[in-house]
Amino acid sequence: MEILLRKILSQIRLQEDRLSSQMIGTADEAYQMTLFLKELLFKIKADVLQAGFKNEQQEIEFFKNIKPQILGKLIYYNKVFRIETTCPVSNGRMHLSYYENQLKALKSEYKESICNEDFYRYYRADRTDRDQTYFRLGQINYHDGLKSSVFEIDLSFSTYYDNKIAHIIANELLYTYLLTKINPEDNPDTISINxxxxxxxxxxxxxxxxxxxxxxxxxxxxxxxxxxxxxxxxxxxxxxxxxxxxxxxxxxxxxxxxxxxxxxxxxxxxxxxxxxxxxxx
Structure with missing residues (x-):
């Protein structure tokens, strides 16, 4: 599974580098990455549904570390596309205020629906004692009072908690992205590493x-x-x-x-x- 993860991350980086070298706009780049990641996730889903998992540990590894990396970046790039295509102006105070409000909304979401959850603390502490519950198919405990999004996912390809990790990853990436928009000195273009x-x-x-x-x-x-x-x-x-x-x-x-x-x-x-x-x- 570690080899598979490295292969997937390498594919994603190559696509990011290819688009970055084309010097296209941020919105276009985010849109192209969304399409790429959507297709990649679709292919991996087909492979998993056909082949299944060799053992319990492989299943846990996939839903804890592999799928969230793909889905997390997919969610992230989709959010970036939506943010960029709804930005009212290209510069000035209103431009800065727009990204500051996006950052405030992200922090609010974090406080209200992420950091106070037991699962978030479990994930952040790198615990493994409940992995069999969180990252195996068909183990969802509805008595925990889960959010309604659990009914909107494909339970043949999700344990529900892999989606939650994906959103954590997406929000971390989005946080970094918004900081580079608000603070020019933190922008990757200004430090010549893009x-x-x-x-x-x-x-x-x-x-x-x-x-x-x-x-x-x-x-x-x-x-x-x-x-x-x-x-x-x-x-x-x-x-x-x-x-x-x-x-x-x-x-x-x-x-x-x-x-x-x-x-x-x-x-x-x-x-x-x-x-x-x-x-x-």
Whole structure:
């Protein structure tokens, strides 16, 4: 399943890079990505319904980590398309106010319907003890008083909670996008890491590894003499590698209390570099 996830993410990045290199408008790019992701999800759905899953763990992995990545970006690009095609003006105070209101609406949605849910806390804590309930088909407990959207999804291809993760991913991407519209200094175009410049760039290690690296650079004052905030630094890496990062503060606090080395990725970096140096001796 990990190989499948990497393959899917690679397909998505290639399409994003292809469209980005064409220098088309944001709305057109979002529209084309929506069509691409819709078709990709349709194909994967057909494959899953035909072949099924080899075992329980494969089913959980698919609905927890693979499908939400595709659906999350599909929801995100569709939202971007709707936002861009309803923006009243192309610049000025009204333009800025429009995106600020979009950000307020996103934060309101987060407070009212996401962060207060038990499942959100479960997902953010990287727990696995209820995965069999949340990420297996036919395990929905209607006594939990679920939202009516549960009746609008295809239960042969959804556990309901995979949709909830997809919306979390979409909202995180949208949050970053709106920040770049509101704060020009955070815009990827102004830091020259969009388009062909990052065409072949992708983060292929874990999300925690990237967060560990970001914090190490931040606390060591290695970038801009430490004058850049952790939020903006994380934003730059998200844009650079086109990958969403979950709540980096929660992830960092989990690192401080994890078993074994608290700097596992940095330790491995040191080992890999020393091994590479030894090859030249």
């Amino acid at each position: 388009g062909d410049a990052n065409k072949d760039l992708s983060w292929t290690n874990s999300q925690n590894a990237l967060i560990e690296l970001i914090y190490a650079l931040y606390v060591s004052n290695s970038i801009s003499y430490g004058k850049i905030g952790i939020r903006k630094l994380a934003l730059i890496f998200q844009v650079l590698f086109r990958t969403p990062l979950n709540n980096i503060h929660h992830a960092f606090h989990r690192m401080k209390t994890r078993a074994g080395s608290r700097t596992a990725f940095l330790d491995q970096l040191k080992i890999s570099l020393e091994e590479y140096m030894d090859k030249d001796l």
